[in-house]
Amino acid sequence: MEECNKGHNRNRDLVESIKKIQRFGFEVMAGFIVGFDNDPPNIFDKLVDFVNQSNIITAMVGLLNAPLNTKLYQRLKSEGRIIKLMTGDNTDFSTNILPKMDLNMLIEGYKRVVKTIYSPKVYYERIKKFLLEFNPPQPKFFHYRPEYTKAFFKSLFLLGLYSKERFQYWKLFFWSLFKKPKLFPLYITFAIYGYHFRKIFEKHSMKINHCDS
Structure with missing residues (x-):
């Protein structure tokens, strides 16, 4: 959280916060990025557990990339860690940086996360748990x-x-x-x-x- 400048999300139970939103009838769509300098080797298992525990159906996971002319790009460029321009596609298993984590470990871990959270058995179980808690207001009209x-x-x-x-x-x-x-x-x-x-x-x-x- 600190590495993303999102300190406001630190001192709370994120799983319970998401479930509370869902119980009020709102679906939470979430984006996740792996490949930060401070990501530990078990970040992939933690991410899988978080998605499944919070019953997030639409979880978009991508590898960290450094967009041109951003602070991240400038810092990594000064460290000699920019290897190419980013593709702009966060699903193509590519990154334009040299991560601190071993690159092969990062890519394989990322692939394992996506494969796991969208595997039929895991995904459909997550849908069921979501539907059990989801409580949307009933629309007055059906279009x-x-x-x-x-x-x-x-x-x-x-x-x-x-x-x-x-x-x-x-x-x-x-x-x-x-x-x-x-x-x-x-x-x-x-x-x-x-x-x-x-x-x-x-x-x-x-x-x-x-x-x-």
């Missing part, structure tokens, strides 16, 4: 759009029949339908989110593996 129906049936075929996660998909499908029917559309949305994040991760993993070979 139907044709693309909602299209997305729903596409998820049935893509996630329910052809994907590796179909067991978890159907298990939570019926649980949310009967236990949390008012949140059922949100469940379908989250299921699609997870599939999207896994596909992005797999795409970049294949690129990295191809380059390594």
Whole structure:
């Protein structure tokens, strides 16, 4: 927190703070960065635990990069730790700095975090825990759009029949339908989110593996 100049978040229970926000009907979307100078070797396990304990569904994780003309860029440049310009894509496993942590350890740890938090078993369990505590106000009007129906049936075929996660998909499908029917559309949305994040991760993993070979 201190390294990011976010001292205001230090003296509080962040997991409980996030759950309190969720109980009031707000979804917390969070961004995380690994690769800071003070990150310990167990930062990856801590990050996985935090995401799962706080039931954050949309967790965007990236490697630390130094944008041009920032204080971070100037400091690392003076230390000889800028190796290239950043790509601007925080999902492509790249960084433009030389971290203090071993670079291979950093990249492998980052990949492990993303692979773990979006693995079907872990991800769908996190959705279930979120739906149990989430208490949104009921909207007065429902604005139907044709693309909602299209997305729903596409998820049935893509996630329910052809994907590796179909067991978890159907298990939570019926649980949310009967236990949390008012949140059922949100469940379908989250299921699609997870599939999207896994596909992005797999795409970049294949690129990295191809380059390594």
